[in-house]
Amino acid sequence: MIDSPAQRALExxxxxxxRDERLSTYYTFQRTLLQxxxxxxxxxxxxxxxxxxxxxxxxxxxxxxxxxxxxxxIEEKAFAExxxxxxxxxxxxxxxxxxxxxxxxxxxxxxxxxxxxxxNQANAEGxxxxxxxxxxxxxxDLALRxxxxxxxxxxxxxxxxxxxxxxxxxxxxxAPDFAALQTEAGARHLVCSRCNSEWLYPRVxxxxxxxxxxxxxxxxxxxxxxxxxxxxQACNRYLKTIDLREVEADVLLPVERITxxxxxxAARSEGYT
Numbered sequence: 557m558i559d560s561p562a563q564r565a566l567e568x569x570x571x572x573x574x575r576d577e578r579l580s581t582y583y584t585f586q587r588t589l590l591q592x593x594x595x596x597x598x599x600x601x602x603x604x605x606x607x608x609x610x611x612x613x614x615x616x617x618x619x620x621x622x623x624x625x626x627x628x629x630i631e632e633k634a635f636a637e638x639x640x641x642x643x644x645x646x647x648x649x650x651x652x653x654x655x656x657x658x659x660x661x662x663x664x665x666x667x668x669x670x671x672x673x674x675x676n677q678a679n680a681e682g683x684x685x686x687x688x689x690x691x692x693x694x695x696x697d698l699a700l701r702x703x704x705x706x707x708x709x710x711x712x713x714x715x716x717x718x719x720x721x722x723x724x725x726x727x728x729x730x731a732p733d734f735a736a737l738q739t740e741a742g743a744r745h746l747v748c749s750r751c752n753s754e755w756l757y758p759r760v761x762x763x764x765x766x767x768x769x770x771x772x773x774x775x776x777x778x779x780x781x782x783x784x785x786x787x788x789q790a791c792n793r794y795l796k797t798i799d800l801r802e803v804e805a806d807v808l809l810p811v812e813r814i815t816x817x818x819x820x821x822a823a824r825s826e827g828y829t
Contacts, residue, residue, distance in 0.1 A: 561808060562594040568811045579817065585649040586814050589698065592645065596638050597702030602629035604710045612714050619722055621729040622711045625673040628703040632662035635699060639665055643695040656690035669696050676750065678724035678731035697750075704728050704751035717756040723763040727753045732763050734813045735786070735797040742801060747809050754809070765791035785819050787828050794828040796820070 566587055573583035605627055606612065612622060636659070643658055659665040672693060689697065708727045715726045723746075724731060730750030737744055737759075745754040746763055761768045767790035775784040775797070784797040796819045798812050 562590065565590060565808050565811045568808060569814065572815045581649070582817065583814075585645070588645055589642065592638070592641055593698065593702050596634075596699070597706055599634075600629055600702065600706050604629075604707055606711065606714075609714070616715065616720060616726060619679065621677070621679070621725065622714060622727050623707050625670050628700075628707060630666060630669065630703060632666045635669065636662040636665040638699045639692075639695045642698045643691055646691060646694060646698075653691045653694070656692050658692050658695065665696070668692065669700055672696050673700060673728075676731075677729035679722075679729045701750065704730075708748070708751035708753045712753050715755065720755055721757055722755075723757065723766065725751060725753050726755055727751050732757075732795065734809060734816075735763075735795055736809055737784075737797060737799045737801060739800045742799075744797070747813070752810050762788040762791060762793065763795065764788065764793040767791065783816060783819065785823055787823065787826075792828055794823040796823075 569583045569587045569590070573580040604623075606622070607615070615622060640658060646653055659668050676697065704727075711727050720726045725746075725748035728748065728751045730748040730753075732746035733749035734747040735744055735757075736747065736754070742759070744757055744759045746757045747754050757763055758768070760770060760773060762773060765788060767773065767788055769790065772789040773786070774789070775786045777784050780802070782799060782802045784799060786795045786797055787793070796813070796816050798807065798809070798816075800807070
């Protein structure tokens with residue numbers, strides 16, 4: 557059997573469930589979701605239409621992401637079916653979720669996906685606090701992931717890391733929701749919440765509000781020094797981080813995002829978002 561990242565992720569989540577039985581239901585939910593999304597990604601066979609190298613460099617220089625919604629190979633019927641499957645998984649895990657009706661037609665589902673793609677871009681003008689998404693919006697956001705990951709795998713190589721250093725993803729303009737301190741010099745790479753791309757960003761600077769005042773930036777290390785919870789007193793946001801210098805084994809950052817759920821709970825209990 558090929559040891560694919562998806563298979564490794566499934567095994568890591570299974571091991572996490574064995575370590576902490578209190579979260580076994582949560583990890584089972586995440587494994588079911590990952591299997592569905594990975595299956596959808598495996599079925600993508602289109603080619604990504606990209607501009608030439610010079611045009612891509614120009615986009616990055618202007619702070620524009622490399623891909624737009626129209627470049628994603630979304631077939632409306634298949635996408636709507638994926639959204640329905642994900643909604644079912646979400647409701648099975650949490651029956652109390654807002655049960656807003658899903659879009660009635662594949663074209664309506666596609667239109668909602670375009671809307672959510674644009675709304676969730678971290679570089680959008682006037683972007684502020686967003687309301688809790690409905691079931692339909694959550695399902696659509698998740699259904700977009702395999703398409704965005706597929707696109708990121710083909711485009712991230714065009715990003716010159718030292719030249720970007722912006723607080724949003726160079727591929728899809730998504731916001732970061734995890735970070736890693738690299739093994740060589742401890743440089744910080746942010747991880748996109750939408751497509752899992754990684755990009756270089758200054759360590760002493762909040763990626764959500766740009767605050768670089770040392771007096772308003774803190775981090776709380778885990779007992780084993782592997783994890784850090786960075787918080788910003790200027791915008792009240794937090795960012796989970798793994799210090800790869802303290803880890804011997806290879807890690808999958810998208811899995812670490814899931815298995816550090818206790819850090820999310822701790823941050824939110826203190827009023828951070």
